[in-house]
Amino acid sequence: MMSTAKKLNSKINPKYTESWLPVEQIINGMIVLDSGEFVTGVKVSPKNIFIMDRGLQDNTIANLRNLYNSIDFEFWLLIADRPVDIDVYLSRLQILYNNATNSAIKKLIMQDINKANLFMSAEYNVVDTEYYILFKEKRMELVQKKLHNLMSGLATAGLQSTQTSNNDLRMVLDNYLNGGEQTNFGTVM
Secondary structure: OOOHHHHHHHHHOOOOHHHHOOEEEEEOOEEEEOOOOEEEEEEEOOOOHHHOOHHHHHHHHHHHHHHHHHOOOOEEEEEEEEEOOOHHHHHHHHHHHHHOOOHHHHHHHHHHHHHHHHHOOOOOOOEEEEEEEEEEEOOHHHHHHHHHHHHHHHHHOOOOEEEOOHHHHHHHHHHHHOOOOOOOOOOOO
16 A cells, blocks of 8 residues: 555656656747746758759758858757658548549549558658757747747758747657657547
8 A cells, every 4th residue: 555655745746747847838839948948949841952963062051051150059950750641631532532433533543542541551651851950048039039040041051941830849849758659639529
């Protein structure tokens, strides 16, 4: 039988991630920490520089080097995999299949459905790779300035970026805290 002190201690210090993680909330594309600091950053759209000509490659790398050398604050480069969700695509294919009258068209649509299901199987583990530059800051005006400088520097290098969204930050936390396993929460019917 568990002692009263142990029961009380287990209620005060539960062994859940939320107990030690200093996250107060995620709002407006920022993680608000218990300390009052904000963690935010930019999501960088991937670009394959190896299909560019040599001059553009060198220019992109030089501009990225200049950006990294101009950053005068602590930052983290993160690469995270997000599972690809093609449920909407599969639903549309199913509707097309149901509405098709020609058997040849039905056969082609069914081949697409089967291929999509194959890619979503555990064997293939299809993911989108996402790239982030995150930082921590206490003052909101510095948050905005740092975001602007990062996005401008990335644009100079020919890369598109946007401020992280709430969903991006939840995915990053979920990815790192759960070993890359996706947590699915749904409505109970």
